[in-house]
Amino acid sequence: MKRGEAAEDFPPLSPKACILSSRSGSRMNSTELGHRLIRHYPFASESLLNERGIGIYVPPSYYRDENKRYPVLYMHDGQGVFGPNPFSNSSWNVHRTAEELISEGLMEEIIIVGIDNYGQERLNEFAHPLQSSGIPGAPDIICKGESYERFLIEELKPTIDGLFRTLPDREHTALMGSSMGGLVTYNIGFRNPHIFSKLAVMSPYFVRLDLNTLREIPFYKRYPGVNNLALWLDIGEIEANILVEHVRGVVEELIEQGFVFGQNLMYYEVPALRIPRRIGQPECDRRCCFSSGSRAKQLKPSCTAEKKSD
Template sequence: MVSMSSRMVEIADFPSVSLSNTRSLYVYLPPSYHENTEKHYAVLYMHDGQHVFSADERGGSWDMHVTADRLVSEGRMEEIIIVGIATVPHQRLNEYFHDNPRMHQVFDPPFAGERYETFIIEEVMPYINQNFRTLRGPEHTAMMGSSAGGIVTYNIGFRRPDVFGSIAVMSPYFVKAHFDERGELNEHPFYERYGTHPNLRVWLDMGGAEGVFMEKYARKEAERLVQDGFVPGEDLMLFLDPGAAHSQSDWAGRAQAPLLYFFGNIGEPVSIKLYGDDIAGVIGPVKQLNPVITYDSGFVQTLMNGAYHVESPELLTILPDGTLKPRTPGSTRITLQMGSLSADKEITIIEELPEFVKVAIEVKVPPATPASPMIYAGFEIPYSGEGIYRGSAMVPHGLSFTFKVSRGFGLHEKIGDPQVKRRSFTASSDLELFYEVEDWDV
């Protein structure tokens, strides 16, 4: 079934031979599509298609049609077609995970990533090319996805650069990081590195308050891609988004950057700002600054290597990648210069910072809440009885969490105060936190 407004098309019950199931495809057509009938357009394919243009009970909308229309109207981006490929209930991780030996150490099979890849390339793309006026070839074809949709984008991009010339890997689920029953953090990387440098443009990002989806995972992969031959600012863009959580609204908020990178003009840098902890220990966890460049187009990126100056180098040195190397306690100012732009930050060095801090959380839920052994409040909290959940974890120093209390995928709390849309905390010291859930979204 095909339903169509002037520029939004839903192809319902689109069948897959490769996956033996059906789903909806959602297609955004650019402003001139019906007027300029001889013109053909580049195409962006997106995962979790049910959230690309609208919200549902499981999550918010990326509003990609709004962002694309705005960038086109501003003259910053060429017109494109966007195809949102919906997920099939209870098959999302199965379809988004390619098989590799590490996967079997962390998750239970089956892993249908290869068949999902075939579905897109051999079933979805031929249908889109046949029914819409598309430009063909990798230089006109991009893919975007977040979380598990980020890892499947990464895999398909590196496996098939002959098809996709640009990939946006947003908040990728590269590592299963979780707190065990003792509250200790366990990290299990499960993605496959390719060690290649195909003709591919890569956008890679992570939010600064995604909890166990840590900035370091995106940064480390970006550094490895540079070792493979990618050039930051050219065929690789990294953005560590300060304060951003693991949510559709945060991905929607930065989606304009990869759109500009793939299909537009990123413009000229207008400012640079240094983010990151302002305290470091001679003994303790390694701290790394996040220099964010903002452009006149709204484009943003993290500078991977910069020219830093330390006011008191006897206290602290800093590597070009922003890694702090404290020498002795004190306070000093760091300055970053990039052309005519500069940014500075005061850093305090103390003798020792803890690698981990203890975060204890108690959550009270409404009486009618269905029984559940665990609830999520930044990390999993076990049931203690009488509508109370209590738990604790040893959290890496400085790690930030922004979240809603949840009792399952898509089953979030309803926050009554419109000014407080989400909970947040930063593990800069031992914490005891109490949250009360007023009601649940339905």
Template sequence: MQPQTKPQAKSQAKTQAQSQIRTFANFRSEFLDNERELFVYLPPGYDAPGREGERYPALYMHDGQHAFRADDRGGSWEARETADRLIAEGKIRPLIIVAVANVASARIAEYMHPVPGLGEVYGAAGRGDLYERFLIEEVKPFIDREYRTLPGPEDTGVLGSSAGGLVSYNLGFRRPDVFGLVGALCPFFVKPDPTQETEQWLTRIYRHKPPIRLWIDVGDAEGFTVMDKHVRTVVKAMLDAGFAPGRDLAYHFVPGSGHSQKDWAARLHAPLLFLFGRVGNVADSALLGPDKVGLNGADAVFHPIDMYDTGFVATNLAASFRVADPSVLSVLQDGTVVPHREGATEVAYTNAAGRTSVRAVTVVRELAERVKVTLRVVVPPDTPDEETIYAGIELPRIGPYAYGGTYMLPRDFAVEFRISRGMGRDEADESGRPAPFRLLRAQENLVAEYRVAGWIDRVRV
């Protein structure tokens, strides 16, 4: 099935030596019965004389309106700048990037393949199977006709974040004959209900090994949106299926990272290096992990993070740990801590370059899985009347111009956020610009109060 009419491209090219962005408006899908924009990145020199026969790998990105530029609904991945730099440095192959815009009203449905219970969570069944056909039977044939691609799966990638990371994961396992390179950044695998302490998985967990190469990551400050434990569950299934860390699987636990375009832009270079280039050699490392572990209570994990001489960064899934006093605890290869008795010891990780990172850790008898946190947000008097607002978690109104409550949050809970009244209604600073992101890390008996200077309302009702 092909588009009814050929979209006309608008080029932002300046010279043959520079990369180009070509825009196709109103690209129609018969499968999804809607239209959207496509943005196509062509690498530097694509149209240069003498290179007419050169062909390129292709990467298909979801939420494409954010790949190369910011808009009222979010920032940019800055994919053009990152690709230009890595190509110029000779670290990745020159590639074509096809950024496929979402249709806002249909985004969640299109990025989720049908699974039991999905309709009860979102009020609509997943349409990911139709979105899959849209990419494979409508978008990709068009791109392969218009541009000099290498069309095989070993040269074709798919990449996205959040729900876009979820659909990328599904596409890799469902259609490895098309997409052999997969990037799933903070994939939205689970929708939790923290008030009921329940979880709804939004995908099946694949337990076989197709011929794909996959990057997967998660930030440590994404709150309830994406949680490390869910991503690690999927990663463990991949390891059990035979994926080899560093060869066809790379995982990264990203310290200080939230759930926004700025976070994904900051690390886009890593999946590009892993999927389309060379990662280089380990140069330095850091060992992240708890300083206190309970014989009973919350699970604990150490994260050995390797930094490479190319700028690549990943968490070592096949690490070797040394524990000073192994009678106190042991650490499994994947970083899981197994406490044995109360006491104190040190955990050391030595990277491939021979450099060692050490952390001190104490094992106590009991460490509660949840901690009490009290939040209060004071809003300006001109704030529209809302029953709830969002400050990393949903807060009810508790008085005039005040929202908040006391919550039992997971001990390792962290979230980076702007205070919001809903999508497109975020807090502003004193000058009326978007306020800086805030960071909440759950600690026992934490009391946090925030004051909102004003609002930016991008939604017009």
């Protein structure tokens, strides 16, 4: 659809989408962002006992070819995926990046689902427990990552697959997130390689520094039996040193357990990036290409070994 043309609406909700409704009865709304229509649904979750917005982008050919099905990219922190994040007033504008790359033949058409975080519960929902008591050394975090995982896999994904013409198998399902969203992407993806085949883990919050004791508190764990994922991992070069160090360590561990650098593992250290949720156009291009399965020429990662030899 070209700029200035009337936006096509999505089909009405089907009976399958009974969960895709607001407990308060509020109606869904549509917003024209750039040159594509993004529809925002209020989604009530039984696993989390709360409600959040879901934004959905469909590619240019979605209504022209009614027999075609599409891969799906799920993204956390959906408030900033398609429009300005109310917390930072910045946006990834992923739909615009996707359409530019599609028009240039650098990636295939995909459906993108932006999942709003739940504000004050974001930290809790994006954290998986490392042991039965939660995360050792982080008593302030009530780990709800497993409930968020159930919401995504058992509630949201089946609804999206029922409402839209998706390719629902693992080979065509990707997950992307930044900071704590990167952490939950890592955990959900490695815990469910039968659901997701591609992960984009951006500036993951793998560790916290206790400012009183200077103790490093890991928020992640290893999944040594899993190496059948395609993984994009990145970190900003001027972020906290311990974050960079731990991300490099995870890359080395992944190579040890069977990931092949340059094939199913890409690692990129973003120059001069400090704020994980404010990514520039080149970085967004790389992540979108990787998440769609494309091997675009922009993919020029930095290798852990190369960094250490500088």
